[in-house]
Amino acid sequence: MTRVKTAVRPNTPVDLLRAAFVILLAAAALLAAQVQRLPAQAVPGSFADLAQRLSPAVVNITTTTVIATDQGISPMVPEGSPLEDFFRDFLDRQGPQQRERRGSALGSGFVISADGYIVTNNHVIESADEILVEFFDGLGELPAEVVGTDPRTDIALLKVEPNQPLPFVPFGDSDGARVGDWVLAIGNPLGQGFSVSAGIISARNRSLQGAYDDFIQTDAAINRGNSGGPLFNMAGEVIGVNTAILSPNGGSIGIGFAMSSSVVTRVVDQLKEFGETRRGWLGVSIQNVTPDVAEAMGLDSAAGALVTDVPPGPAMDAGILVGDVILNFAGQDVADTRELVRMVGNTDVGSVARVVVFRDGGTQTLRVTLGRREEAEANYQPGGGGAPDLPQVPETVLGMTLSALTPELRAELGLPEDERGVAITEMDETSEAFDKGLRPGDVIAEIGQQPVSTPQDVAARFSDAAEAGRRSVLMLVRRDGQPRFVALTPQG
Known part of the structure; x- marks a missing residue:
């Protein structure tokens, strides 16, 4: 048996360089494979499973309103004409001419509990005499009663009485949603029945007109009839209630708005418990701090809420004065008036909040016991005070x-x-x-x-x-x- 001897050469610089190159190629290939897998994880191959799972909790809402019509057409007869008495007698025999007609409207909603609580938009059911809820996949119709509404956020809570537990969907955390995340909208666009559209979150924290607005903007197709329907994340959680679109022609052009679940959940909880909203009230009139105002007052930056009026109420009781700048409320820095209004509104009525104000070149901390905004709004009347009349030359x-x-x-x-x-x-x-x-x-x-x-x-x-x-x-x-x-x- 012949043994073959092999010589073992020590690693040369060329060998080491070749080995390093092979390792680098392997690492690059591994990284490329991971990058290729990212889109497959981020972009679902199909929304079918998600749509099938969520659709049973989405409902169509039909409302009916009785509308009084005009008196109708009356003959034009010249005063003093021989026919005047004839037509008057004829119309008297016909009886009252005013008639009623029934108008209907369509919208969407979604079930949030097995016992039949349903969320939709206030404008979908506002002034309705009758509300019918149609369930997905032939599950039938049920009449609904209004539990409570909040016109400020355009949210309404309905209740039906089902014979069996209903499929429902949970709310998710809209604050955790990011621009670019996939979302799914399900509803009843243009009365066409259950419809699904997909898109991404285009922007967050949009404000349209209200003090409590916090809209998610999406390019998922939203049309008339989608109002009140849910906007889902990919976990099947409701992160918004589809409310409005921006469009020159009334149809979707990819700019839709859904009220964020961070606002909706608080409103729904209060409507469910009280049948109405109960927002905190500080009791001040405020304006934003502009750069020139900040300079005039000696503030380091144009932030906070400048107090312009203090009527009788919680703020006056706590010692807040006209000219104070509210810099911090309940441990949170105040950027502007809109942010302060939301902070106060989200604070429980009757709770005590620490308020940091800028006054006379320094800061002071005051304790304010919040009132209820809904009770105070109707009674608010700004007043004035000052020196007695002293007529002077202009x-x-x-x-x-x-x-x-x-x-x-x-x-x-x-x-x-x-x-x-x-x-x-x-x-x-x-x-x-x-x-x-x-x-x-x-x-x-x-x-x-x-x-x-x-x-x-x-x-x-x-x-x-x-x-x-x-x-x-x-x-x-x-x-x-x-x-x-x-x-x-x-x-x-």
């Missing part, structure tokens, strides 16, 4: 012709007797004051957070500010009883 300051509030001027401007301040009677339309929205009839109540009662007070405040080298002066101005702050540049 004076022009920074393009504004100013006059003291005499009884005659109050009557001319339609101002209440307790309105205090200095009225703007004429304006230079090329002035900074005009550019910032001031108009004749506005009343300057305060300058530099101090009340003014004469045109000379106003002139003196601006003169003092110019001598002190200040670049802006803050004024509290009222129009039709509504207060706001305006910052103007003093002139030396």
Whole structure:
């Protein structure tokens, strides 16, 4: 038996380089394989399984409203005509001409509990005399009763009485949704019956017109009839309620809006428990802090909510003053007025919140016991206060012709007797004051957070500010009883 000896050579630089190259190629191939798998994981091959699982919990909603019609067509007979009595007798024999017709509307909704609670849009069922809920796949129809509505967020909660447990869907966390995530919309577009459309989240935190708006924007097809239907994430959770579209022609162009579940769940919980919403109320009128206002007040940045009025209520009881800037509410920094309104509205009525305000160049922390917004809104009336009437000679300051509030001027401007301040009677339309929205009839109540009662007070405040080298002066101005702050540049 012959043995063959093999020589073992030590690794040369070329060998090492070749081995390193092979390892690099293997790593690159592995990375490429992982990258190729990512789209397969992110983009579902089909939405069929998800649609099949979720559709039984989505419903069509049909509403009926009784609408009174006009008297109808009456013959035109000249007064004094021989036929006048004939036609009057004929119409009297016909009886009342007013008739009623029944109008109907279509929308969507979804079941959130086995015992028959259903969420939809308020505008779908508003003023309806009868509401019918049609279930998926031939499960029949049931009449529904309105548990409660919230026009501010356009949400309504209905209740049906089923003979057996209903399939339902859970809410998901809309705050965890990201722009670019896949979403699925199911509903009843244009009365065509159950329909599914898919798309992505195009944007978040959209505001259309309400103080409590927090819309998810999506390019999933949403049309009339989809209103009130659910917007699902890929886990089959409801993260939005389809509410509105932006369209020049009434049809979907890929810009739809769904109220986020972070808003809807709180509203639904309150409607289910109380039949109405119960939002926290601070009791202040506020405006955003602009850069010039921030500079005038000595704030480091244009953030927070500037208090323009404090009627009797929780804020007044806690010591909040006109001119305070609310920087923090209940441990959360306040970016602007919209954010503060949402923070307060989401806080329980009767709870105590710590409020940090900026005042006189420093911060103070106050404790406020919140009231209920719904109870306070109807009773809110802004008021004024200040010095007694002191008739003075008109004076022009920074393009504004100013006059003291005499009884005659109050009557001319339609101002209440307790309105205090200095009225703007004429304006230079090329002035900074005009550019910032001031108009004749506005009343300057305060300058530099101090009340003014004469045109000379106003002139003196601006003169003092110019001598002190200040670049802006803050004024509290009222129009039709509504207060706001305006910052103007003093002139030396």
